[in-house]
Amino acid sequence: MRNRKITIQDVARRAQVSTGTIDRVIHNRGKVSADKRKKVEQAIRELNFNPNLLARTLALGRNFHIGVLIPYAPSPQHYWSIPAKGIETTAAQYKDYGIVTDNFYYDLFDEASFISQGINLINANPDAVIMAPLFLQESKMLTGKLQEAGIPYVFIDADLPDGQSLSYIGPELTSSAFIAGRLLNSVLPVNCEILILNMVKGFANASALQRIESGFRSYFQQTGLISEKSIHTLTINSTRKENVFHELERFYSGHPALKGVFVTNSKAFFISKFHDIHKLDIRLLGYDLVEENINCLKEGKIDFIISQSPFQQGQRAIQTLFSYFVYKKEPVSIQHVPLDIIIRENLDFYISFNQIYPYETTHEQQQKNQ
Amino acid sequence: MRNRKITIQDVARRAQVSTGTIDRVIHNRGKVSADKRKKVEQAIRELNFNPNLLARTLALGRNFHIGVLIPYAPSPQHYWSIPAKGIETTAAQYKDYGIVTDNFYYDLFDEASFISQGINLINANPDAVIMAPLFLQESKMLTGKLQEAGIPYVFIDADLPDGQSLSYIGPELTSSAFIAGRLLNSVLPVNCEILILNMVKGFANASALQRIESGFRSYFQQTGLISEKSIHTLTINSTRKENVFHELERFYSGHPALKGVFVTNSKAFFISKFHDIHKLDIRLLGYDLVEENINCLKEGKIDFIISQSPFQQGQRAIQTLFSYFVYKKEPVSIQHVPLDIIIRENLDFYISFNQIYPYETTHEQQQKNQ
DNA sequence: GATTTTTGTGTGTGCGCACACACTTTTATT
DNA sequence: AATAAAAGTGTGTGCGCACACACAAAAATC
Numbered sequence: 163m164r165n166r167k168i169t170i171q172d173v174a175r176r177a178q179v180s181t182g183t184i185d186r187v188i189h190n191r192g193k194v195s196a197d198k199r200k201k202v203e204q205a206i207r208e209l210n211f212n213p214n215l216l217a218r219t220l221a222l223g224r225n226f227h228i229g230v231l232i233p234y235a236p237s238p239q240h241y242w243s244i245p246a247k248g249i250e251t252t253a254a255q256y257k258d259y260g261i262v263t264d265n266f267y268y269d270l271f272d273e274a275s276f277i278s279q280g281i282n283l284i285n286a287n288p289d290a291v292i293m294a295p296l297f298l299q300e301s302k303m304l305t306g307k308l309q310e311a312g313i314p315y316v317f318i319d320a321d322l323p324d325g326q327s328l329s330y331i332g333p334e335l336t337s338s339a340f341i342a343g344r345l346l347n348s349v350l351p352v353n354c355e356i357l358i359l360n361m362v363k364g365f366a367n368a369s370a371l372q373r374i375e376s377g378f379r380s381y382f383q384q385t386g387l388i389s390e391k392s393i394h395t396l397t398i399n400s401t402r403k404e405n406v407f408h409e410l411e412r413f414y415s416g417h418p419a420l421k422g423v424f425v426t427n428s429k430a431f432f433i434s435k436f437h438d439i440h441k442l443d444i445r446l447l448g449y450d451l452v453e454e455n456i457n458c459l460k461e462g463k464i465d466f467i468i469s470q471s472p473f474q475q476g477q478r479a480i481q482t483l484f485s486y487f488v489y490k491k492e493p494v495s496i497q498h499v500p501l502d503i504i505i506r507e508n509l510d511f512y513i514s515f516n517q518i519y520p521y522e523t524t525h526e527q528q529q530k531n532q
Numbered sequence: 533m534r535n536r537k538i539t540i541q542d543v544a545r546r547a548q549v550s551t552g553t554i555d556r557v558i559h560n561r562g563k564v565s566a567d568k569r570k571k572v573e574q575a576i577r578e579l580n581f582n583p584n585l586l587a588r589t590l591a592l593g594r595n596f597h598i599g600v601l602i603p604y605a606p607s608p609q610h611y612w613s614i615p616a617k618g619i620e621t622t623a624a625q626y627k628d629y630g631i632v633t634d635n636f637y638y639d640l641f642d643e644a645s646f647i648s649q650g651i652n653l654i655n656a657n658p659d660a661v662i663m664a665p666l667f668l669q670e671s672k673m674l675t676g677k678l679q680e681a682g683i684p685y686v687f688i689d690a691d692l693p694d695g696q697s698l699s700y701i702g703p704e705l706t707s708s709a710f711i712a713g714r715l716l717n718s719v720l721p722v723n724c725e726i727l728i729l730n731m732v733k734g735f736a737n738a739s740a741l742q743r744i745e746s747g748f749r750s751y752f753q754q755t756g757l758i759s760e761k762s763i764h765t766l767t768i769n770s771t772r773k774e775n776v777f778h779e780l781e782r783f784y785s786g787h788p789a790l791k792g793v794f795v796t797n798s799k800a801f802f803i804s805k806f807h808d809i810h811k812l813d814i815r816l817l818g819y820d821l822v823e824e825n826i827n828c829l830k831e832g833k834i835d836f837i838i839s840q841s842p843f844q845q846g847q848r849a850i851q852t853l854f855s856y857f858v859y860k861k862e863p864v865s866i867q868h869v870p871l872d873i874i875i876r877e878n879l880d881f882y883i884s885f886n887q888i889y890p891y892e893t894t895h896e897q898q899q900k901n902q
Numbered sequence: 903g904a905t906t907t908t909t910g911t912g913t914g915t916g917c918g919c920a921c922a923c924a925c926t927t928t929t930a931t932t
Numbered sequence: 933a934a935t936a937a938a939a940g941t942g943t944g945t946g947c948g949c950a951c952a953c954a955c956a957a958a959a960a961t962c
Contacts, residue, residue: 167946180912185950193909214588216628221919258586335880341877348718474885481942500882503873507711511704512870515844539918549940563939587918590947726906907960914953921945928939 168209177205188213196236215488223331226261226487228253228480229288231279231304232318233296234267239453241428241472242270247316248476249292256484263480264288271363282306284311289487291315292479295322296367316482316493319477328486329493331478332500333470335370336377338449338501339426343381345466345503346422346447353390354421357413360397361406361429371397374426392419398405401429410436418442431455451504451513459506471499473516538581547575558583585629585858586762596857598623598850599658601649601674602688603666604637605745609823611798612640615688618846619662633850634658641733642868643667650674654681659857661685661850665692686852686863688742688845699863700858701848705740706747708819708871709794713751715836715873716792716817720809723760724791727783730767731776731799741767744796762789771799780806780867791815799826801825804833821883829876841869843886 174181186192187202194202205211235243236409246265253263259365266283269275276297283291284307291308295301295317305325308315314328321330346356358378360371373393382388394417398409410433414420422445425433435442447466448455458464482493504512544551549568555570556562564572565749575581595790605613616635623633636653639645646667653661654677661678665671665687675695684698691700716726728748730741745765752758764787768779780803792815795803800818807814817836818825828834852863874882 167948171948182912182951183910183948186911189950191951192911195910198910214590214628214948216590217917218950220584220586220590220947221918221949221951223917223950258584337877337881341875344875344877441671471885478885497885498881500872500885501878502870503875503878505711505873507707508871508873509716511707511868515841515848515867515870537918541918551919552921552942555941556941559920561921562941565940568940584918587947588920590917590949591919591921593920593947903962905943905960905962907958909956909958912954915954917949919947921944923945924941924943926939926941929936930935930937932933932935 167214168211172209173205173211173215176209208398219259225262227288228261228483229283229291230263230264230265230284231283231291231293233270233294236285241450241452245476248473249480252477252480259488261484272317273300274478276300288313290483292318294319295325312400318479320478329482329495329497331475331497332499333501334498336372338468338470339374339377340381341501342424342447342468343378344443346424347387347448349445350422355392355394355417355419356422357420358393358395359425359433360476361401361427362399363401371426378424407436418464428452431458434458456509459509462506467504469504471502474499537584538579542579543575543581544695546579547571573833574728589629597630597658598631598633598853599653599656599661600633600635601653601661601663602637603640603664611820611822614842615846618843619850622847622850626850629858631854643670644773646670658683660853662688664689665695666690684851688849699852699865699867701845701867702869703871704868708838708840709744709747710751711871712794712817712838713748716794716815717757719791719815719835725762725764725789726792727790728763728765729793729795729803731771731797732769733771741796748794798822800834801828804828830880832876837874839872839874841872844869
């Protein structure tokens, strides 16, 4: 039961060769006579030898630099600090394996910053890249360069059609919006109006919005509820309070039977404020467990939040690359994350178990290296 | 940016002492003059030295044996194979750190087997224990012995009041049942009857059932829905088809307005069969994402499954002990797992991302050592 | 047949750390 | 003051592996 670990020495003794020969067989390095190679292979099989990863890593002393290109999070409560934390925490866990991350942050609303940080990323010459390809054209340019340079990359949060990435780790938008439809409908009266609310500043990822809208609407089509509910779409090209509230006032006054709003980004709390001011009893569903949404959930001002496992996205991205480098294991090309349904009652467990918020740091993480 | 790792050598040079002294300071071993101790501590701080865990583990060559005492899973689709897989997979990940698990399976319905396997566990003299304390009295006896022997233990799945465990990793039952109430109610008409259905074979964990019932009922009380809904509890002391179906027939015939059933264990699929046979349109909510429930969800025969992160329970248990041994980090005493709301639409992502089912094994796991 | 080249194999060193041991200096004991 | 005991410090070895190197044996070249 308490079987000691099998080492390369054990294999060498068994096969009656030196450890150097074992090494050559394992790594297909140098020349080994057919005779001894067979003996070694047999010994490995018989002893069920598995190289000690710790010793191997220590001996190799190699480092893997992972470039991370994601939006800048202005505060710890911002959505993008969650995937960042997933990356940071998980990378710290693999630190001794030589995993090092270099972060490059771009402005969520500024293509130029994406380009310039992308260039910085390339110049840093990383061994692999994790990126959120939020700008279509610019991302294509960047991945082209990465391919030229032979640098593998994974996408998180958003996919790029035909993006040639090692793996995509993120949500399946159509399904997530379909779920949104089902959930929101469950708290609405039979006959009413529903609003799909897009708020976009600057460049919009049109394809993503389209998939979300189609997923949401298809729930009502498939269930035949389309006859009872009237579903509208409103796209506001701003996230400034005055603009949004103004547009909302206009829309709401024209649709008095409005009873439910589906906010297609993480700003549902914003709409909740509007409802507060006007004392409206309208059901609200949105994305992402950011601080303001959490508070609204607790106060019953938002009914549902769909969380797309942001922490796990970062975590899995690192794990995927780690496994790719250390175990040479090719990942599956699409890794859709769980679509977590968050309501007031399961909120606390979700947060505390995943330590999403408050933003906690361990001692190790506090001592940042610069 | 590409800062080389700080080693004990660097610290020694900086503090102008030998590596042996560094070692003494770090481990509080032997005597060190106040003067040099200060110098070393300062050097460690200034260089932000963090010992390389790989090298440390390798040098120590210590093994940690973790005894695992959980119910036997008759098939890969059984509920208890999921936490087992979480334990197995995660332990494999930490294998090179010397984490070794010894499994002891007991019969879910047989206290005697719990006792005998508990004895086997103790005799194996593990360094720590992971256990599911499903039998109250017997578990208390066992934990008493573990305390005597100075062996730390964590609970998964079920807690023991005042159990002195290092940590409890599992669901908060009252909340989970409260959520069950909210979800089930969302698919029910205003006026109807609801059934809380307990099925227990042999000894029942009465306290758990009580908390579940109270959580469920409290949703209807808090929301004032208690006036519209009539909530019944039925406890069947069997899981045999004839017995259960017989009892159900009796109950259902006496409650024609029954529209929703809350099954308090993982056997919701069983009730679904009954509804099928009698062509009843009754909404169903249950626990645990076992194979049969998955199928029922897909076919729309079960409306909701609440999943208590069984895989993560096992995973977290190992991680907790690993962190406790390797980092000497005292865990928090209660780690409530997320209460995942599973519906037909988010089912697939949940399963595939967590690789819960089908039961996949990696190459490494297949080559079991005996 | 003497040589170069290729193929085959073993030995030695270091990765970063923990720990045993040897050694020197200081303090306590008689 | 002579000895014993304790405090303080450095050196060396091994954990399991990768890899450079040395060297022997076989094959190829002249």
